[in-house]
Amino acid sequence: NFMLTQPHSVSESPGKTVTISxxxxxxxxxxxxxxxxxxxxxxxxxxxxxxxxxxxxGVPDRFSGSxxxxxxxxxxxxxxxxxxxxxxxxxxxxxSSNPVVFGGGTKLTVx
Amino acid sequence: EVQLVESGGGLVKPGGSLRLSCAASGxxxxxxxxxxxxxxxxxxxxxxxxxxxxxxxxxxxxxVKGRFTISRDNAKNSLYLQMNSLRxxxxxxxxxxxxxxxxxxxxxTVSS
Numbered sequence: 001n002f003m004l005t006q007p008h009s010v011s012e013s014p015g016k017t018v019t020i021s022x023x024x025x026x027x028x029x030x031x032x033x034x035x036x037x038x039x040x041x042x043x044x045x046x047x048x049x050x051x052x053x054x055x056x057x058g059v060p061d062r063f064s065g066s067x068x069x070x071x072x073x074x075x076x077x078x079x080x081x082x083x084x085x086x087x088x089x090x091x092x093x094x095x096s097s098n099p100v101v102f103g104g105g106t107k108l109t110v111x
Numbered sequence: 112e113v114q115l116v117e118s119g120g121g122l123v124k125p126g127g128s129l130r131l132s133c134a135a136s137g138x139x140x141x142x143x144x145x146x147x148x149x150x151x152x153x154x155x156x157x158x159x160x161x162x163x164x165x166x167x168x169x170x171x172x173x174x175v176k177g178r179f180t181i182s183r184d185n186a187k188n189s190l191y192l193q194m195n196s197l198r199x200x201x202x203x204x205x206x207x208x209x210x211x212x213x214x215x216x217x218x219x220t221v222s223s
Contacts, residue, residue: 037156039156045148045156045206046213047211047212050210050211056211088155090155090156092156099146099161099170100148100161102148102155102156105155105156
């Protein structure tokens, strides 16, 4: 089994750009798609990025996803931060033996 | 609009059973694999189970294997999770999820 490791928390000011990392412990990050989910307090998760870098309809282009094979990690970048972006963010991927693996989540504070 | 609506949660005693349902609409349900994901109070997301579009492939987390059963009825656009031998540690909000859509969740509380 592989793990996805995220920072516990990040913080940044409104209008700035923040990047949240998600490092895969074994196996190539490029071998299987990565998804990113946003969960605001008291709400269900929503998908902000799927298939590494695709945005569902309705998600602003301030949200972008990428992968870096050299560090075996995926990243979620949010530009032009707004207070409404304050939430928990989870990465998720899979492999042939593990259909769904979540990262531990990152709490984003916009202060 | 894609919608996933869970139901069936509630309070159950340890060792008891519960059946969750998820009603899907706004997309071709029979074309998608579906998942159950749970979240214990104050904790992160935990994958529970997945089922392929035609029910050919079914997977479970080790924590629920042998106790939970996932199923679907494509004619009724519905996903199910039969939960038996429930434990206190199964207390969580249970979400029905597709690749890009999530339901609002249903709370399962296991307590005497």
